[in-house]
Amino acid sequence: MATTAHTTMGRLILMPNTLDFGCIEPGSGNLPDLRQTLPMAAIEAAARLTHWICENAKTSRAFLKRVDAITPLITPLQGLDIQVLPRPPKGGSKTTQQDDKAMDALLAPALAGHDVGLMSEAGLPGVADPGAAVVLAAHKLGIQVVPLSGPSSLVLALAASGLNGQSFAFVGYLPVDAGERATRIKDLEQLSRKGHQTQLVIETPYRNNALKDALLQQLQAQTWLTISCGLTLDQGWSRTLRVADWKKRAPTLPDDIPAVFGWLAN
Numbered sequence: 001m002a003t004t005a006h007t008t009m010g011r012l013i014l015m016p017n018t019l020d021f022g023c024i025e026p027g028s029g030n031l032p033d034l035r036q037t038l039p040m041a042a043i044e045a046a047a048r049l050t051h052w053i054c055e056n057a058k059t060s061r062a063f064l065k066r067v068d069a070i071t072p073l074i075t076p077l078q079g080l081d082i083q084v085l086p087r088p089p090k091g092g093s094k095t096t097q098q099d100d101k102a103m104d105a106l107l108a109p110a111l112a113g114h115d116v117g118l119m120s121e122a123g124l125p126g127v128a129d130p131g132a133a134v135v136l137a138a139h140k141l142g143i144q145v146v147p148l149s150g151p152s153s154l155v156l157a158l159a160a161s162g163l164n165g166q167s168f169a170f171v172g173y174l175p176v177d178a179g180e181r182a183t184r185i186k187d188l189e190q191l192s193r194k195g196h197q198t199q200l201v202i203e204t205p206y207r208n209n210a211l212k213d214a215l216l217q218q219l220q221a222q223t224w225l226t227i228s229c230g231l232t233l234d235q236g237w238s239r240t241l242r243v244a245d246w247k248k249r250a251p252t253l254p255d256d257i258p259a260v261f262g263w264l265a266n
Contacts, residue, residue: 014135016038016124016150019151034070037150038150041149048115051083065077085106119131154170158200162226172202181214182214197264208257224266
């Protein structure tokens with residue numbers, strides 16, 4: 001039944017995005033060519049889509065303007081159907097029937113035979129991204145899901161770290177409260193040591209230095225700590241050192257550029 005549905009329904013296309021969102025002003029003239037970070041096939045696929053699901057309509061239109069500069073959009077920007085994802089429930093609450101209906105409504109064009117693009121604010125949809133709920137809804141409805149290649153800050157940071165890429169966990173955000181954050185870091189370090197597993201976390205850029213300082217304070221001296229900042233940007237970098245060595249020359253991280261942090265305990 002699902003195979004037949006795929007011949008009549010549209011598809012959900014997982015559209016990769018750049019990692020420079022919020023790092024460069026759109027009107028500055030300094031935005032890099034999309035072809036520096038995205039495959040041409042993905043750019044051409046974006047130009048052909050007329051229905052979109054996104055986190056932010058404004059930034060999605062800015063992305064599509066960059067696409068249009070390379071490959072003209074099949075429909076003028078103002079004529080595109082761009083729907084915004086509902087905000088996910090706080091605290092990771094379970095989805096409700098109302099949430100399911102909202103997802104089904106977003107996917108209505110696919111049920112009517114149109115391909116629909118899913119766009120994340122940065123990187124790959126569904127990876128550290130609320131768009132995963134749309135992807136699951138598509139599977140429930142029998143809609144074919146097509147992921148396209150593009151950058152993921154988590155994968156790039158892990159690849160550049162030299163830490164264990166055979167076993168790793170993305171933990172997301174750590175608690176903001178200093179005491180809770182310290183406890184969580186120690187628990188994750190113990191888990192890393194026991195399972196020889198790399199732990200990856202992210203933070204809101206303006207709290208980059210607070211998280212860096214907390215990691216240097218709570219992690220053991222011989223634990224490997226990796227920091228990747230501004231990946232795919234001209235000024236981007238990745239560095240892996242023992243905590244003891246980080247403490248000797250800890251940098252001040254930018255408060256407006258995303259960073260990925262990871263560690264592996266001995």
